[in-house]
Amino acid sequence: MTEIPVLDVRNVHVEFRRRRRAPVFRALDDVSLVIPRGKTVGLVGESGSGKSTLAKAVLGLVPVQSGSVHLLGREITHIGTAERRKLGRVLQAVFQDPNSSLNPSYTVARSLAEPLRAQGTRSRAELAKRSAAMLEDVGLDPAAAARYPRDFSGGQRQRISIARALMTAPQLVIADESVSALDLSVQAQILNLLADLQDQHGLSYLFISHDISVVKHICHDVTVLYRGQVMESGPTGPVTDQPAHPYTRALLLAAPVADPVAQRRRRATQGALSSTTGTAASNGCPFAARCPFATDQCRQVRPEPRPLADGRVVACHRYPDWQHEAAASTPATSLVTSH
Numbered sequence: 001m002t003e004i005p006v007l008d009v010r011n012v013h014v015e016f017r018r019r020r021r022a023p024v025f026r027a028l029d030d031v032s033l034v035i036p037r038g039k040t041v042g043l044v045g046e047s048g049s050g051k052s053t054l055a056k057a058v059l060g061l062v063p064v065q066s067g068s069v070h071l072l073g074r075e076i077t078h079i080g081t082a083e084r085r086k087l088g089r090v091l092q093a094v095f096q097d098p099n100s101s102l103n104p105s106y107t108v109a110r111s112l113a114e115p116l117r118a119q120g121t122r123s124r125a126e127l128a129k130r131s132a133a134m135l136e137d138v139g140l141d142p143a144a145a146a147r148y149p150r151d152f153s154g155g156q157r158q159r160i161s162i163a164r165a166l167m168t169a170p171q172l173v174i175a176d177e178s179v180s181a182l183d184l185s186v187q188a189q190i191l192n193l194l195a196d197l198q199d200q201h202g203l204s205y206l207f208i209s210h211d212i213s214v215v216k217h218i219c220h221d222v223t224v225l226y227r228g229q230v231m232e233s234g235p236t237g238p239v240t241d242q243p244a245h246p247y248t249r250a251l252l253l254a255a256p257v258a259d260p261v262a263q264r265r266r267r268a269t270q271g272a273l274s275s276t277t278g279t280a281a282s283n284g285c286p287f288a289a290r291c292p293f294a295t296d297q298c299r300q301v302r303p304e305p306r307p308l309a310d311g312r313v314v315a316c317h318r319y320p321d322w323q324h325e326a327a328a329s330t331p332a333t334s335l336v337t338s339h
């Protein structure tokens with residue numbers, strides 16, 4: 001029997017109307033994503049691709065027009081506020097800015113206690129015991145409980161936010177750009193911490209980042225989003241070693257690398273990603289306007305997701321031909337062109 005995934009997002013559509021009478025804007029268009037137990041699934045894409053909207057759809061913070069969200073086998077797409085509150089036992093989130101979850105006027109102890117209090121735990125002794133254990137788990141001195149957020153560095157505050165998210169012993173944690181604001185060395189520490197906590201507590205993560213090089217290090221599977229549509233998804237190794245979608249390759253080429261000289265050389269020869277704000281072909285592939293391998297078919301017909309033998313799914317008419325063209329092209333050929 002196949003195991004029930006922790007999270008199963010199926011064919012989700014989310015639309016916004018930015019102004020009254022303005023046409024609807026589709027922020028998520030037929031997005032599916034599955035997180036097996038104990039795994040980390042990355043959601044990657046540039047700013048505006050719809051990553052946070054997907055997190056909000058799972059957290060019930062934006063309405064889902066169609067499709068479904070199942071958490072541990074239970075459909076939660078449209079559940080009410082009271083039911084939603086109870087989900088705090090199994091579902092928590094850590095955001096980019098620790099200050100959004102840590103009230104500056106609360107002691108760490110009070111901030112940590114909140115999620116458990118919301119689930120009905122009142123015993124002070126129990127709250128204090130759990131806070132101390134979680135602070136230790138995230139590498140902080142339990143004495144930190146008596147202090148305030150201002151007493152800590154950015155990395156330490158993010159550790160406190162993680163401790164707070166883990167207070168209810170959730171099964172799924174949504175980490176939305178949770179290392180983006182940190183220095184590289186602190187990022188690495190937090191990523192290691194998330195991996196250790198996963199081993200220790202059997203956690204699953206939905207790990208959201210605009211940086212595919214970060215996703216590569218922590219995620220078992222990855223979903224690549226562009227303008228609200230899934231370009232490619234599957235096991236992280238194949239997706240990042242040999243991308244099947246030109247957009248994934250473009251993200252990899254634009255990702256920071258440890259060696260700045262190599263980075264400059266790469267940028268000079270391959271071109272960098274341009275902004276996501278151009279006009280997408282309404283019917284075709286949303287990436288067609290920026291893709292050097294696009295044909296009329298790409299501009300006119302939306303590619304259906306195709307399963308590949310290695311477990312991936314790709315939505316590209318030109319796969320695998322574009323890979324051969326890319327390999328044959330000279331370094332002076334820009335992979336992604338600006339419009």
Ligand SMILES: Nc1ncnc2c1ncn2[C@@H]1O[C@H](COP(=O)(O)OP(=O)(O)OP(=O)(O)O)[C@@H](O)[C@H]1O
Binds near residue numbers: 016025047052054
């Ligand atoms: N409440 C809203 N009303 C109208 N448009 C919205 C709303 N929320 C998001 N959007 C739009 O939906 C698109 C996707 O936004 P989203 O925040 O999900 O992107 P993202 O990939 O998380 O980007 P970033 O990393 O910059 O947050 C954007 O064009 C954004 O302007």
